[in-house]
Amino acid sequence: MSEALLQVDKLVQHFPISRSFTVKAVNGVSFSIYPGETYGLVGESGSGKTTIGRSIIRLYDPTGGSIRFNGREISGRMNRETRNMLREDMQMIFQDPMSSLNPRKKVGDIIAEGLDIHHRYASRAERRAAVQELLKKVGLSPAHAERYPHQFSGGQRQRVGIARALIMNPKLIIADECISALDVSIQAQVVNLMKDIQDETGCAYLFIAHDLSMVKYISDRIGVLHLGYMVETGTTEEIFSNPIHPYTKSLLSAVPNPNPEVEKRRHSIPYDYASSGIDYDLGTEHLVGGSHTVLATDAEFAAWCGEV
Amino acid sequence: MNEKAILEIHDLDISFRTNAGVIHAIRGVNLDLQKGETVAIVGESGSGKSVTMKAATGLLDANATVNGGEVLYRCVESDGSERIVDLLKLPKKELRSSINGRHIAMVFQDPMTSLDPTMTIGRQIMEGMLMHLRLSKAEARARAVELLELVGIPEAEKRMKNYPHQLSGGMRQRVVIAIALSSDPDILICDEPTTALDVTIQARILELIKDIQKKMGLSVIYITHDLGVVAKVADYVNVMYAGKIVEVGNVNEIFYDPRHPYTWGLLSAMPDLETDDERLYSIPGSPPSLLREPVGDAFAPRNAIAMRVDELGEPPLFQISETHYAATWLLHPYAPKVEMPAELKARLQRARKEAERVQ
Numbered sequence: 001m002s003e004a005l006l007q008v009d010k011l012v013q014h015f016p017i018s019r020s021f022t023v024k025a026v027n028g029v030s031f032s033i034y035p036g037e038t039y040g041l042v043g044e045s046g047s048g049k050t051t052i053g054r055s056i057i058r059l060y061d062p063t064g065g066s067i068r069f070n071g072r073e074i075s076g077r078m079n080r081e082t083r084n085m086l087r088e089d090m091q092m093i094f095q096d097p098m099s100s101l102n103p104r105k106k107v108g109d110i111i112a113e114g115l116d117i118h119h120r121y122a123s124r125a126e127r128r129a130a131v132q133e134l135l136k137k138v139g140l141s142p143a144h145a146e147r148y149p150h151q152f153s154g155g156q157r158q159r160v161g162i163a164r165a166l167i168m169n170p171k172l173i174i175a176d177e178c179i180s181a182l183d184v185s186i187q188a189q190v191v192n193l194m195k196d197i198q199d200e201t202g203c204a205y206l207f208i209a210h211d212l213s214m215v216k217y218i219s220d221r222i223g224v225l226h227l228g229y230m231v232e233t234g235t236t237e238e239i240f241s242n243p244i245h246p247y248t249k250s251l252l253s254a255v256p257n258p259n260p261e262v263e264k265r266r267h268s269i270p271y272d273y274a275s276s277g278i279d280y281d282l283g284t285e286h287l288v289g290g291s292h293t294v295l296a297t298d299a300e301f302a303a304w305c306g307e308v
Numbered sequence: 309m310n311e312k313a314i315l316e317i318h319d320l321d322i323s324f325r326t327n328a329g330v331i332h333a334i335r336g337v338n339l340d341l342q343k344g345e346t347v348a349i350v351g352e353s354g355s356g357k358s359v360t361m362k363a364a365t366g367l368l369d370a371n372a373t374v375n376g377g378e379v380l381y382r383c384v385e386s387d388g389s390e391r392i393v394d395l396l397k398l399p400k401k402e403l404r405s406s407i408n409g410r411h412i413a414m415v416f417q418d419p420m421t422s423l424d425p426t427m428t429i430g431r432q433i434m435e436g437m438l439m440h441l442r443l444s445k446a447e448a449r450a451r452a453v454e455l456l457e458l459v460g461i462p463e464a465e466k467r468m469k470n471y472p473h474q475l476s477g478g479m480r481q482r483v484v485i486a487i488a489l490s491s492d493p494d495i496l497i498c499d500e501p502t503t504a505l506d507v508t509i510q511a512r513i514l515e516l517i518k519d520i521q522k523k524m525g526l527s528v529i530y531i532t533h534d535l536g537v538v539a540k541v542a543d544y545v546n547v548m549y550a551g552k553i554v555e556v557g558n559v560n561e562i563f564y565d566p567r568h569p570y571t572w573g574l575l576s577a578m579p580d581l582e583t584d585d586e587r588l589y590s591i592p593g594s595p596p597s598l599l600r601e602p603v604g605d606a607f608a609p610r611n612a613i614a615m616r617v618d619e620l621g622e623p624p625l626f627q628i629s630e631t632h633y634a635a636t637w638l639l640h641p642y643a644p645k646v647e648m649p650a651e652l653k654a655r656l657q658r659a660r661k662e663a664e665r666v667q
Binding site: 191 | 477506508509511512515533534535536539540542559560563564573577578579587588589590591592659662663667
């Protein structure tokens with residue numbers, strides 16, 4: 001396998017709330033993303049998936065661990081060159097397309113903001129051409145550059161968010177629940193667009209979501225998070241055909257299936273960390289096979305694999 | 309009104325006055341709900357599914373006008389007497405004092421905004437019982453604890469003193485359900501009850517509502533855009549598009565034998581766990597603005613197989629079986645034979661096979 005584009009190693013992110021209380025959002029999560037692939041992060045709310053995305057793009061300062069992007073360390077203090085590299089090569093698409101677009105700016109200026117900051121154009125004509133080309137790429141018309149975000153529908157706004165991320169030609173795009181707020185039919189449009197763009201530009205995605213059927217569809221590899229621990233990771237195929245960890249099993253059992261006869265007979269498998277007797281702190285990574293690993297103690301691992 | 313029906317909506321027609329002009333949001337909706345049944349209304353945002361149910365509970369915004377139609381409700385009083393009331397004609401005051409919360413209860417999408425942050429959850433659950441059932445405080449308290457246990461909140465007695473912010477999202481939604489159930493309603497309207505929740509919690513909340521429905525003999529109306537939810541809970545499904553019901557049928561008819569191109573689109577757009585085609589099918593374009601009255605079939609501009617007639621006249625509801633109707637010209641005897649997309653067909657076959665296996 002080629003060199004990893006992003007390598008996250010034992011990332012720790014804590015938020016001190018008061019002298020005696022700290023929220024431990026992420027506790028030693030490791031994974032890597034290779035150029036051109038899509039890595040899906042799934043988990044329930046509060047599992048730390050959004051925090052990981054934000055720590056990687058340095059909206060937060062990581063408490064511990066290392067993040068290597070493009071062969072450079074980006075978890076600590078960065079020199080200007082590294083910071084510029086990070087700001088250009090990694091972009092983010094946010095969940096709520098309304099609150100992530102400045103309502104007082106025209107869409108064209110929102111999209112071109114990256115170009116403005118990094119002085120990436122020689123003339124205004126060049127800037128305009130770049131914006132129009134992107135608008136076309138994401139399926140909007142060039143005339144839309146003169147409009148404001150509130151004049152668009154939810155799906156169109158999310159396209160603007162994608163165009164803004166793409167203008168810097170990034171190597172990695174962090175898509176944080178970017179389709180959760182959209183209608184089913186619009187979700188499919190946006191996901192198709194993201195796939196087309198990946199085919200064209202070869203960018204990698206970190207796809208953060210809680211909708212497993214969409215994650216399965218778009219991702220090459222998946223990481224399952226719970227309470228800030230990566231409980232299981234592997235290729236999409238490995239996770240879905242052979243889930244080992246009880247949390248993953250519970251998560252998969254909850255995916256709604258649009259098939260009434262099957263769905264009405266099925267009950268989800270409950271999972272309660274407090275009463276399960278599992279202590280994530282004691283677990284270590286166990287290799288199941290291929291790239292499939294699971295967080296468990298030796299005894300747990302033997303028991304879970306024995307069940308299969 | 310039908311013998312067994314508990315709620316019937318006839319030709320409901322609603323418009324909204326806005327700065328941009330008059331929006332004709334509901335254009336003749338018919339719906340009926342029988343005792344103990346679950347009916348789902350599915351559609352994209354802006355299709356009018358929430359507005360329909362808001363009309364039934366008198367929660368329409370001030371700029372709404374009801375142009376016509378009726379919402380008949382068979383109201384059974386506690387002494388056993390029966391009367392049929394038109395909820396649209398009832399004075400708002402009477403609706404609030406004797407129907408809402410008492411006979412028809414609602415569960416809203418976001419549990420954080422539907423709970424009062426300054427009141428303990430115990431008091432919020434007791435509120436309805438004190439008002440509608442005129443229970444004493446002690447009785448109401450005892451019942452509130454029972455309800456909390458019913459909706460699966462551990463240590464109910466202690467939780468009574470908690471405020472909403474001390475609970476997780478799933479717990480809050482359970483509290484909202486407990487409040488809705490507090491006055492022994494006949495109808496429970498769930499407006500996107502699990503959209504704000506995680507899949508694991510979603511499954512448990514839906515199973516909970518189903519359990520309670522069986523125990524208490526409730527009739528439930530689900531408003532949702534998630535077809536997975538519909539498959540799990542519904543007996544009958546109404547597919548809504550641009551203020552009209554375009555297809556209605558029992559859940560098996562809609563999921564195994566859909567007839568309307570819009571329903572095909574909705575089903576195809578949702579990947580099941582077996583989908584591995586390169587591209588997801590998506591319905592092109594976006595829902596129409598109802599500022600201008602659509603001419604012909606409102607779905608025609610987004611329909612790749614639209615015919616000339618779709619631009620000329622609005623299709624009526626064609627009957628397919630006793631319970632299954634769809635509003636598309638494709639069902640007209642003169643229409644060319646058009647099959648659903650091949651991928652969807654393959655998928656439905658797979659689904660049917662799977663269904664036979666579990667039966």
